[in-house]
Amino acid sequence: MSDATPILHMLSPQKHMSPFDVNMAADAGYKVIVPYINVTQEEVTGLVQDAIFSRPPEYGANTGVFVGGKDAILALDFLEAARKALVPPFQLSVLADPAGSFTTAAAMVACVERALKFKFGRDWKGTKVAVFGATGVVGFASSIIAALEGADVQLVAHRGLDRVVKSAQVSKERFGVDLQAVAGETDAQKAEIIANAEVIFAAAAAGVQVLSKQHLASANKLLVVADVNAVPPAGVEGMDLFMDGTPLPDSNVLGVGPLAIGDIKYKTESGLFKQMIGSKEPLSLDFRHAFTLARQLVA
Ligand SMILES: NC(=O)c1ccc[n+]([C@@H]2O[C@H](COP(=O)([O-])OP(=O)(O)OC[C@H]3O[C@@H](n4cnc5c(N)ncnc54)[C@H](OP(=O)(O)O)[C@@H]3O)[C@@H](O)[C@H]2O)c1
Known part of the structure; x- marks a missing residue:
């Protein structure tokens, strides 16, 4: 892990960002957490590029984007839009977990x-x-x-x-x-x-x-x-x-x-946040990565 402060930008297409997910992110180690609400898919590129260009590339993995909301397909679309917005070597990590569902x-x-x-x-x-x-x-x-x-x-x-x-x-x-x-x-x-x-x-x-x-x-x-x-x-x-x-x-x-x-869910979400904070490379995580980790946790 670098000495960069772990920052998490939390995007929700809804009126609120889930307090559950804010708490999970803080307890997993994010030091700065900023919620963005009523976000549209068209706004994702701008927000992500605003985040990546403000930090040196080696801080990229310590900058995270979380996608919440209540719509699985929209969350996957946000994730894809965030991934496409990256301009290597300026990058960041993304996790989608709408309503904790993934x-x-x-x-x-x-x-x-x-x-x-x-x-x-x-x-x-x-x-x-x-x-x-x-x-x-x-x-x-x-x-x-x-x-x-x-x-x-x-x-x-x-x-x-x-x-x-x-x-x-x-x-x-x-x-x-x-x-x-x-x-x-x-x-x-x-x-x-x-x-x-x-x-x-x-x-x-x-x-x-x-x-x-x-x-x-x-x-x-x-x-x-x-x-x-x-x-x-x-x-x-x-x-x-x-x-x-x-x-x-x-x-x-x-x-x-x-x-x-719920016990495994909690450990999985926390574990994915920790993977993002600890990774040297930017990650892009959805329910498939969540399942890989949950499998390890129940083993
Ligand atoms: N244990 C945990 O860690 C944990 C974490 C998160 C969520 N949850 C739980 O997971 C469940 C699903 O959450 P979600 O976010 O996926 O909910 P959701 O998006 O609101 O979906 C609820 C589903 O239930 C269906 N439904 C509603 N009333 C029904 C009825 N009378 N008979 C049969 N199906 C009915 C809905 O169908 P329609 O689309 O037709 O309305 C929809 O398919 C909830 O009970 C939630 O509390 C548990």
Whole structure:
């Protein structure tokens, strides 16, 4: 690490920069943190170039840009715009983690992977995954991470297929993965999806129970279910907050709860900030890098 002061410019397309992410950045070691709100994609180039040209090139790796917000695609577009704005040797590091979703998704997939590996001797190749809350940022990122590892992923629509189909198209265009959009609005549709799933990611909105005990009764092949919702009621009935690869009550299905995931999420986000501060080379980090780190953290 150089003796340059670590500075982080935090960009949000929304009205607020997340206090959670500001705290995480400070605790990871950034000494100067500046939030920018209501940022548009067109403004990213100017902001990044303003930041790089004010410091000598060897300070570049100690200058960071964080992309927040609540939209995964927009965050990836900001990240790309920031990367393209660099003028070597004047550079900086960039991390995208909108609404904490990339690090949360990475943590969830890594925790489930550990349970699959150690309890069932399985990996993601050909594993059938159903994602509830698929239009959300956590659902989106976790679908792509699992699909990139070879899982056979279904995006479950809870109110109309259109947006889920669009999500699958975007994922194909950007990441080359084939995700299947399925309707999961009625109990009968849910039962069929659950009956075929080996892994379920419950990533619906806070305080929404997407899977009841009754739904899970149709889970003939289900090995592991993960739930990121920490706000009662649990996203999956019977899920304990700290569950980490132990069976759900009266079931053989293993549960991974929101605070087990949250612990790895926290360490992953902190670790990515520390990688940026400690790196000699400028970094560009998204959910794929988050997953690499989360995997190491759960090992
Ligand atoms: N444990 C952790 O460390 C951690 C960290 C961050 C977030 N989280 C949690 O992760 C979850 C997802 O967060 P997010 O930021 O991705 O949320 P989000 O972007 O608001 O997405 C929420 C998803 O839930 C769906 N949904 C809403 N009501 C539903 C219902 N009644 N039935 C089925 N699906 C429903 C939404 O569908 P529509 O698009 O149709 O509305 C959307 O797909 C939340 O519970 C959040 O609290 C956990």
